[in-house]
Amino acid sequence: MPTKIEKDQLSGTDTTGHEWDGIKELNTPLPSWWLYTFYACIAFAIVYSVLYPAWPWFNGHTSGLIGYSTRAELTQELDAQAKARAVFIDRIRATPLGDIRKDPELFNFAVAGGRSAFQTTCMQCHGSGGAGSVGFPNLVDDDWIWGGTLDQIYTTIRYGVRNANDKSHQSQMPRFGADQILTPAQVSAVADYVLSLSDKGKATPEGKKVFEENCVACHGPDGKGNQELGAPNLTDGIWLYGGDRQSIYNSIFYAHAGSMPAWGDRLDDATIKMLAIYVHNLGGGR
Amino acid sequence: MASLDKKLKERSSSTNMSLSDSPLYADRTKVYPRAVTGRWRRVKWTALVVLLGIYYLVPWLRWDRGPGAPSQAILLDLDGRRGWIFDVVIWPQEVYFVTGFLILGAIGLFLATSLFGRVWCGFSCPQTVWTDLFMMVERLIEGDRNERMRRDKQPMSFDKAVRKGAKHFIWLAIAAATGGAWVFYYVDAPSTLVKIFRGQASMEIYFFIGLLTATTYMLAGWAREQVCTYMCPWPRFQAAMLDEQSLIVTYEKWRGEPRGKHKAGESWDGHGDCVDCGLCSAVCPTGIDIRDGQQLECIGCGLCIDACVPTMQKVGRPTGLIRWDTLARQQVRETGKGSLKWRIVRPRTVLYATLLALVAAAMLVVFAMRNDSDLSVQRDRSPNFVRLTNGDIRNSYTVKISNKTQMPRQFQLSVERLPGASLAIANAEGDSTTAARHMATEANGVTTFRVLLTVPAKSAPSGSTPVEFVIRDDQGRERASHDAVFVGPAR
Numbered sequence: 001m002p003t004k005i006e007k008d009q010l011s012g013t014d015t016t017g018h019e020w021d022g023i024k025e026l027n028t029p030l031p032s033w034w035l036y037t038f039y040a041c042i043a044f045a046i047v048y049s050v051l052y053p054a055w056p057w058f059n060g061h062t063s064g065l066i067g068y069s070t071r072a073e074l075t076q077e078l079d080a081q082a083k084a085r086a087v088f089i090d091r092i093r094a095t096p097l098g099d100i101r102k103d104p105e106l107f108n109f110a111v112a113g114g115r116s117a118f119q120t121t122c123m124q125c126h127g128s129g130g131a132g133s134v135g136f137p138n139l140v141d142d143d144w145i146w147g148g149t150l151d152q153i154y155t156t157i158r159y160g161v162r163n164a165n166d167k168s169h170q171s172q173m174p175r176f177g178a179d180q181i182l183t184p185a186q187v188s189a190v191a192d193y194v195l196s197l198s199d200k201g202k203a204t205p206e207g208k209k210v211f212e213e214n215c216v217a218c219h220g221p222d223g224k225g226n227q228e229l230g231a232p233n234l235t236d237g238i239w240l241y242g243g244d245r246q247s248i249y250n251s252i253f254y255a256h257a258g259s260m261p262a263w264g265d266r267l268d269d270a271t272i273k274m275l276a277i278y279v280h281n282l283g284g285g286r
Numbered sequence: 287m288a289s290l291d292k293k294l295k296e297r298s299s300s301t302n303m304s305l306s307d308s309p310l311y312a313d314r315t316k317v318y319p320r321a322v323t324g325r326w327r328r329v330k331w332t333a334l335v336v337l338l339g340i341y342y343l344v345p346w347l348r349w350d351r352g353p354g355a356p357s358q359a360i361l362l363d364l365d366g367r368r369g370w371i372f373d374v375v376i377w378p379q380e381v382y383f384v385t386g387f388l389i390l391g392a393i394g395l396f397l398a399t400s401l402f403g404r405v406w407c408g409f410s411c412p413q414t415v416w417t418d419l420f421m422m423v424e425r426l427i428e429g430d431r432n433e434r435m436r437r438d439k440q441p442m443s444f445d446k447a448v449r450k451g452a453k454h455f456i457w458l459a460i461a462a463a464t465g466g467a468w469v470f471y472y473v474d475a476p477s478t479l480v481k482i483f484r485g486q487a488s489m490e491i492y493f494f495i496g497l498l499t500a501t502t503y504m505l506a507g508w509a510r511e512q513v514c515t516y517m518c519p520w521p522r523f524q525a526a527m528l529d530e531q532s533l534i535v536t537y538e539k540w541r542g543e544p545r546g547k548h549k550a551g552e553s554w555d556g557h558g559d560c561v562d563c564g565l566c567s568a569v570c571p572t573g574i575d576i577r578d579g580q581q582l583e584c585i586g587c588g589l590c591i592d593a594c595v596p597t598m599q600k601v602g603r604p605t606g607l608i609r610w611d612t613l614a615r616q617q618v619r620e621t622g623k624g625s626l627k628w629r630i631v632r633p634r635t636v637l638y639a640t641l642l643a644l645v646a647a648a649m650l651v652v653f654a655m656r657n658d659s660d661l662s663v664q665r666d667r668s669p670n671f672v673r674l675t676n677g678d679i680r681n682s683y684t685v686k687i688s689n690k691t692q693m694p695r696q697f698q699l700s701v702e703r704l705p706g707a708s709l710a711i712a713n714a715e716g717d718s719t720t721a722a723r724h725m726a727t728e729a730n731g732v733t734t735f736r737v738l739l740t741v742p743a744k745s746a747p748s749g750s751t752p753v754e755f756v757i758r759d760d761q762g763r764e765r766a767s768h769d770a771v772f773v774g775p776a777r
Contacts, residue, residue, distance in 0.1 A: 129669055130668075140669055140682070141672045141673060141680075143675045236675035236676070237673065238675060277713075282682070282712070283672070283712050283738050284672075
């Protein structure tokens with residue numbers, strides 16, 4: 001029950017006027033600086049909740065008078081980034097692939113842009129540094145299946161390998177064992193011969209004969225391959241599907257036909273150019 | 287002051303009071319320093335003009351560095367990550383020079399304090415200098431001590447409102463100029479000044495001008511001596527640098543006391559030289575009485591010395607009742623047995639001076655040996671190494687060459703401790719091996735190269751082996767190196 005406010009004799013402080021069973025409460029208010037800061041915070045909160053998205057509403061939330069949203073802000077930032085990049089992207093699109101290197105600024109942009117695109121679209125198969133893995137070629141070494149010049153790399157990225165695109169690289173190695181073109185013994189012999197091309201193991205005349213009859217058309221008489229046909233070099237000790245005897249036997253018996261998407265169908269031409277420059281710059285480019 | 291004393295007395299005399307009812311903090315007693323003239327006041331004015339002159343004008347010094355480089359003599363370009371100090375360009379990785387200067391500043395402060403007491407506090411601390419400037423403005427508009435005290439007690443009037451308003455306006459203007467001068471050390475001053483007034487400068491610039499304006503206005507206009515007494519850590523630990531041989535503001539208690547009013551013609555027998563005119567306290571910017579002895583609040587500005595001189599001359603006693611002196615000398619003078627020489631050379635001062643000289647010498651040596659180029663080498667780890675068609679093993683590296691000069695330069699890259707290795711630059715025009723001998727770098731920047739290091743299969747090391755990359759500039763004068771490793775297949 002509120003009673004009258006009186007001065008406490010002991011402390012000299014006013015009471016609040018509240019009394020419970022004879023116990024009275026002294027009025028010791030919060031420090032005024034604290035109170036005013038608190039009021040200022042309330043005022044700020046009210047103004048903020050009017051200006052900015054704040055309250056849950058039937059169809060979502062109140063959007064605030066100034067129409068701010070983090071999503072719009074992000075879009076703005078992305079647009080600004082895209083706009084800043086567009087200058088370079090346009091120049092890359094307009095510059096012939098081979099001439100980009102002549103402009104260091106443009107070249108650096110292309111390498112950085114290529115790296116970024118590589119991490120998005122290529123690293124899933126070729127690895128983050130381009131080291132590849134079994135079935136997916138290493139892009140850092142100097143061994144190229146479809147050619148390692150800038151233009152050849154560009155073409156491979158743009159049209160891909162063994163896909164539905166008309167211009168994609170096409171070739172097919174016969175399934176020598178599975179389709180009974182060669183007997184298992186012949187496959188075994190030619191596997192030994194192929195190994196001997198990179199100074200591993202000893203070849204039999206039988207293996208050499210089978211190779212000359214079946215393989216030279218694509219891999220060449222000396223086994224150095226043919227980039228026109230995507231026939232790998234068999235003499236260099238670099239193996240796409242494994243270099244041990246069993247792996248080579250399997251490759252001849254069943255054959256492999258790796259595929260790569262035609263990135264030109266999905267990516268902008270400037271991105272393809274940047275990717276080609278990046279891959280070429282990894283170290284193996286011719 | 288008087289009312290506070292009364293309040294405190296009342297409270298402590300009340301036996302019913304518990305400890306928790308006494309105030310935790312004493313209210314600030316506003317200080318109304320009186321104008322004073324004299325030798326130390328002149329020194330303070332000179333220090334003020336020189337120091338503020340340096341602060342406000344240095345960003346406007348121009349320095350021709352040729353095209354493509356800023357023309358501001360001193361510019362700490364945070365965006366471009368360069369410190370331009372006349373012909374010296376400091377890169378971010380050389381920020382230890384700043385550390386060196388801070389150490390020099392700290393030891394210099396120790397040395398000055400052990401010799402001359404709080405000379406920094408009294409004459410050159412920004413808090414002192416700006417407070418002095420603000421007090422001068424206050425005095426010009428509101429009058430001297432007595433007039434200001436009188437007006438503050440009066441109710442608000444047109445005259446009071448105009449004077450107070452004008453004072454705060456000028457204070458804010460000075461504060462804004464202070465904040466403005468601050469940002470000019472970080473951006474090009476002339477063009478930014480125009481942008482600031484046109485509203486085209488960046489948010490950061492307006493923010494920092496606002497921040498420095500607010501702090502200058504608050505600290506020099508309102509907080510004043512409270513900064514020195516309560517906020518600043520320096521007065522708290524400088525006692526460690528002071529000893530009885532340090533020069534400080536002293537009151538010659540032995541001849542001043544017993545103080546009291548003195549009529550002309552009266553005898554001085556039984557009467558100290560101090561006539562208790564109160565001027566020494568009235569002029570004190572921190573509101574203390576120097577006659578109470580050494581105090582934490584004293585900033586050693588010497589204004590009380592100036593205040594005492596005319597009084598002593600008027601009553602015909604020797605001047606210097608309040609003077610710069612050391613405690614040791616005062617003790618000897620008190621006994622009347624001659625005088626003591628001021629000992630400048632003491633273990634403490636020798637130590638500080640030696641440290642100062644050592645740090646300065648170390649910085650000079652480091653600066654003299656400073657290279658205009660730098661090399662950084664990062665090895666690609668994906669893949670760790672690659673086998674080429676002919677069996678050679680290759681590692682690739684990202685090599686960054688910093689060219690700190692203002693002209694493009696060529697460097698020759700070589701690798702040591704790896705026999706049979708050949709270097710090549712990826713994507714170089716023409717022969718990539720020759721390119722490693724002519725690595726062109728841009729002026730005042732970092733140029734990045736992708737470097738391929740190839741070792742024949744036979745001499746390829748097994749596992750990881752340390753190598754050293756070295757660059758030499760095309761005149762063969764400069765050399766920089768960086769350690770790296772070469773990784774081959776484990777055998």
